[in-house]
Amino acid sequence: MTxxxxxxxxxRVDEHKTLDALLTDxxxxxxxxxxxxxxxxGVPVGGQRLEPLVALNGWPEGWFKRYxxxxxxxxxxxxxxxxxxxxxxxxxxxxxxxxxxxxxxxxHGEASEFGLLSGYVVxxxxxxxxxxAVSFGSPEDxxxxxxxxxxxxxxxxxYAGARAEEILGLTGQADPLTHREKExxxxxxxxxxxxxxxxxxxxxxxxxxxxxxxFRRKLGVKSTVHAxxxxxxxxxxxx
Amino acid sequence: xxxxxxxxxxQRHLYADEWEQWLRLRHQVYIEEKRWHEPNADGRETDQFxxxxxxxxxxxxxxxxxxxARLIPCNRPTLVSDVFxxxxxxxxxxxxxxxxxxxxxxxxPELRSGGRQSILTQLCAAVMEYCLQEGAAKVGGIQELFFxxxxxxxxxxxxxxxxxxxxxxxxxxxxxxxxVNETALGNIRTVLGTGRSPLRHRGERPRLIDGDxxxxxx
Numbered sequence: 316m317t318x319x320x321x322x323x324x325x326x327r328v329d330e331h332k333t334l335d336a337l338l339t340d341x342x343x344x345x346x347x348x349x350x351x352x353x354x355x356x357g358v359p360v361g362g363q364r365l366e367p368l369v370a371l372n373g374w375p376e377g378w379f380k381r382y383x384x385x386x387x388x389x390x391x392x393x394x395x396x397x398x399x400x401x402x403x404x405x406x407x408x409x410x411x412x413x414x415x416x417x418x419x420x421x422x423h424g425e426a427s428e429f430g431l432l433s434g435y436v437v438x439x440x441x442x443x444x445x446x447x448a449v450s451f452g453s454p455e456d457x458x459x460x461x462x463x464x465x466x467x468x469x470x471x472x473x474y475a476g477a478r479a480e481e482i483l484g485l486t487g488q489a490d491p492l493t494h495r496e497k498e499x500x501x502x503x504x505x506x507x508x509x510x511x512x513x514x515x516x517x518x519x520x521x522x523x524x525x526x527x528x529x530f531r532r533k534l535g536v537k538s539t540v541h542a543x544x545x546x547x548x549x550x551x552x553x554x
Numbered sequence: 555x556x557x558x559x560x561x562x563x564x565q566r567h568l569y570a571d572e573w574e575q576w577l578r579l580r581h582q583v584y585i586e587e588k589r590w591h592e593p594n595a596d597g598r599e600t601d602q603f604x605x606x607x608x609x610x611x612x613x614x615x616x617x618x619x620x621x622x623a624r625l626i627p628c629n630r631p632t633l634v635s636d637v638f639x640x641x642x643x644x645x646x647x648x649x650x651x652x653x654x655x656x657x658x659x660x661x662x663p664e665l666r667s668g669g670r671q672s673i674l675t676q677l678c679a680a681v682m683e684y685c686l687q688e689g690a691a692k693v694g695g696i697q698e699l700f701f702x703x704x705x706x707x708x709x710x711x712x713x714x715x716x717x718x719x720x721x722x723x724x725x726x727x728x729x730x731x732x733x734v735n736e737t738a739l740g741n742i743r744t745v746l747g748t749g750r751s752p753l754r755h756r757g758e759r760p761r762l763i764d765g766d767x768x769x770x771x772x
Contacts, residue, residue, distance in 0.1 A: 438700065
């Protein structure tokens with residue numbers, strides 16, 4: 316792997332018209348660093364399910380099925396840390412207080428049976444998700460990648476992530492919420508009840524509830540609390 | 555929508571009140587929030603790049619400065635050329651007059667919301683429109699890698715000039731430049747849902763690129 320490989324990847328990333336083509340290319344590049352598997356996904360938060368958030372799935376098939384079926388995203392320290400980190404990190408650099416939890420240790424033990432022993436995660440901002448991450452996995456225990464290789468991987472992953480969201484049609488859209496929905500959501504965010512909001516805005520409580528249903532659906536979440544969290548993160552509201 | 559007022563460093567007297575507001579905002583954001591430097595006793599933030607090479611865009615809402623950009627042609631000293639040249643290992647330090655360095659973009663804290671049609675997106679559209687009108691080819695500078703995908707969200711194409719590197723306190727950063735063209739302007743206007751120009755100026759329209767600059771003596 317040279318700098319050329321990384322910059323060539325960046326230069327051609329927009330030529331990939333499908334997620335499959337993008338995955339094949341990124342995987343090829345990652346294999347030069349010793350990473351055989353990768354996943355590019357929105358990072359699940361607040362009990363979100365992983366599966367609908369995945370853009371590129373290059374995880375071992377059996378492992379992905381198990382991970383989703385058992386909802387491992389809640390307990391996997393790598394996944395939890397990816398939601399909190401504004402910078403890339405090796406799996407081994409995840410804080411020990413997260414890694415050492417029994418549920419996490421069990422998950423990582425099982426992952427090793429699928430050839431996932433060490434890895435590297437690149438996180439990036441997303442307009443659609445809490446944030447987006449690429450996790451690269453290697454069958455080599457304690458794989459060490461040097462600073463320059465990390466920079467190359469981070470750059471490629473960031474461009475791949477942005478392109479994947481574009482292919483999925485998640486970019487270039489207008490604001491998902493109406494002005495009124497944002498207004499109602501902001502009142503919820505500062506702790507007002509539906510009744511109080513109805514009175515403040517001089518609308519019926521039923522209308523408030525309808526607005527809440529709409530913004531939850533548009534943001535793909537089940538609870539208003541979760542909608543508040545996502546909307547603040549995506550800067551749709553600023554309570 | 556904001557009014558995006560464009561003026562050169564030499565025209566800042568035409569914006570005396572807004573200029574003062576903005577330097578105080580810069581102090582608040584870059585020194586009190588981000589702690590880039592030690593506080594200044596006068597509560598204003600300026601640096602060596604506030605000089606005759608710079609053109610400013612201040613976003614005003616009801617006369618109040620809410621967002622900003624500073625644009626400097628790359629044939630003049632820039633933050634990238636003088637402080638971060640080692641971030642341009644791949645492509646070399648940009649030195650063309652039609653490549654524009656974009657720095658000092660802030661948004662007042664209470665208006666950092668609003669999603670796609672945010673104040674920030676409105677400012678980005680103003681920067682793209684002005685750069686395009688002035689014949690710029692690229693606009694960009696040093697930025698956090700984490701937020702690089704945001705340009706893609708606006709339908710803009712970027713090129714990195716080197717690998718990302720760590721900057722203490724700011725994480726992994728990269729120097730990247732955005733293509734300035736009609737497509738980029740069209741795409742951000744789609745995101746904003748309006749094709750109306752936000753650009754305004756007082757007095758003569760300032761020229762962005764060296765050689766055409768309107769100079770004022772004070």
